[in-house]
Amino acid sequence: MISAQSLTKIYGAKAAVDGLTFTVEPGRVTGFLGPNGAGKSTTMRMILGLDRPTSGSATVNGRRYQDFPAPLREVGALLEARALHPGRSARDHLRWLAASNGIPRARVDEVLGLVGLEAVADKRAGTFSLGMGQRLGIGVALLGDPPVVVLDEPVNGLDPEGIRWVRTLARELAAQGRTVFVSSHLMSEMALTADHLVVVGRGRILADCSMSDFIAEHAASYVRVASPQRGEVADLLRRQGLDVAVHDGELQVQGTDAAAIGELVGRSGLLLHELTLVRSSLEDAFMTLTADSVEYAAAATPAGIAR
Numbered sequence: 042m043i044s045a046q047s048l049t050k051i052y053g054a055k056a057a058v059d060g061l062t063f064t065v066e067p068g069r070v071t072g073f074l075g076p077n078g079a080g081k082s083t084t085m086r087m088i089l090g091l092d093r094p095t096s097g098s099a100t101v102n103g104r105r106y107q108d109f110p111a112p113l114r115e116v117g118a119l120l121e122a123r124a125l126h127p128g129r130s131a132r133d134h135l136r137w138l139a140a141s142n143g144i145p146r147a148r149v150d151e152v153l154g155l156v157g158l159e160a161v162a163d164k165r166a167g168t169f170s171l172g173m174g175q176r177l178g179i180g181v182a183l184l185g186d187p188p189v190v191v192l193d194e195p196v197n198g199l200d201p202e203g204i205r206w207v208r209t210l211a212r213e214l215a216a217q218g219r220t221v222f223v224s225s226h227l228m229s230e231m232a233l234t235a236d237h238l239v240v241v242g243r244g245r246i247l248a249d250c251s252m253s254d255f256i257a258e259h260a261a262s263y264v265r266v267a268s269p270q271r272g273e274v275a276d277l278l279r280r281q282g283l284d285v286a287v288h289d290g291e292l293q294v295q296g297t298d299a300a301a302i303g304e305l306v307g308r309s310g311l312l313l314h315e316l317t318l319v320r321s322s323l324e325d326a327f328m329t330l331t332a333d334s335v336e337y338a339a340a341a342t343p344a345g346i347a348r
């Protein structure tokens with residue numbers, strides 16, 4: 042597992058990471074979320090020994106990254122910034138890393154197959170598209186067959202097929218009992234991939250809980266009710282003590298489920314055209330929780346630009 046204990050990184054007068062304590066457990070995918078500048082990459086870099094904490098510690102299976110003699114066999118990582126030699130082929134890049142980490146050469150071909158790069162394995166990495174580069178980066182992460190995998194924005198630049206591939210891969214790695222720690226800004230994708238979430242804002246922990254608890258706690262579901270007798274239906278529901286809001290000509294009702302609303306309205310003889318449970322999304326929950334932690338927010342769209 043990965044463990045951060047009071048992990049802190051100060052740049053000048055600014056705490057990029059401010060006393061983070063959390064663990065990333067094996068056997069599940071843990072999503073790492075936060076607005077731009079929240080400290081995700083800095084945290085991952087400290088876990089991977091690329092940045093030194095100002096104080097606190099980050100360990101993988103109880104040891105600091107720099108203390109592993111063959112780190113690729115302990116922790117596989119894809120970081121946002123690619124560090125590929127542009128003139129080297131994908132195969133040579135993997136072979137070079139395998140040799141320096143005591144990994145058998147045969148594993149290189151296995152990994153090229155796993156990430157779908159066999160056909161271009163001998164092309165120079167400098168000619169790769171963003172998506173091919175991401176696949177090669179994921180190949181590097183998997184090269185040592187490590188029990189812990191850290192992926193920073195793995196679906197960046199991938200097409201829909203590639204995005205689905207990363208999702209399936211992350212879930213398979215977790216199902217094999219590995220520790221999988223993934224950051225992404227794509228909320229809909231994260232909702233399908235992660236079981237557990239660590240959410241940060243301005244370098245601090247905002248949430249550390251299961252995906253379902255996070256959504257239930259930070260965003261509210263409601264029942265959408267449409268009726269040609271909207272006013273009467275709204276009055277009826279309000280008299281029952283339900284919370285009714287009117288939005289774009291429909292009622293949004295909180296406080297009970299669709300079945301109970303249907304029965305109530307049915308008994309009154311009023312007409313219903315639609316009754317739908319609208320579940321809140323991970324994106325809704327994320328926006329609610331991080332509203333105060335957003336560092337770089339755009340102003341509302343100026344009227345002249347709105348379509």
Ligand SMILES: Nc1ncnc2c1ncn2[C@@H]1O[C@H](COP(=O)(O)OP(=O)(O)OP(=O)(O)O)[C@@H](O)[C@H]1O
Binds near residue numbers: 057075077079
């Ligand atoms: N080398 C550095 N020197 C100075 N400040 C830095 C450095 N690296 C990061 N920071 C600052 O630390 C904060 C956290 O940055 P970090 O890249 O970890 O955030 P992030 O959550 O990964 O953001 P994003 O989602 O935009 O990738 C930011 O305010 C950033 O400007």
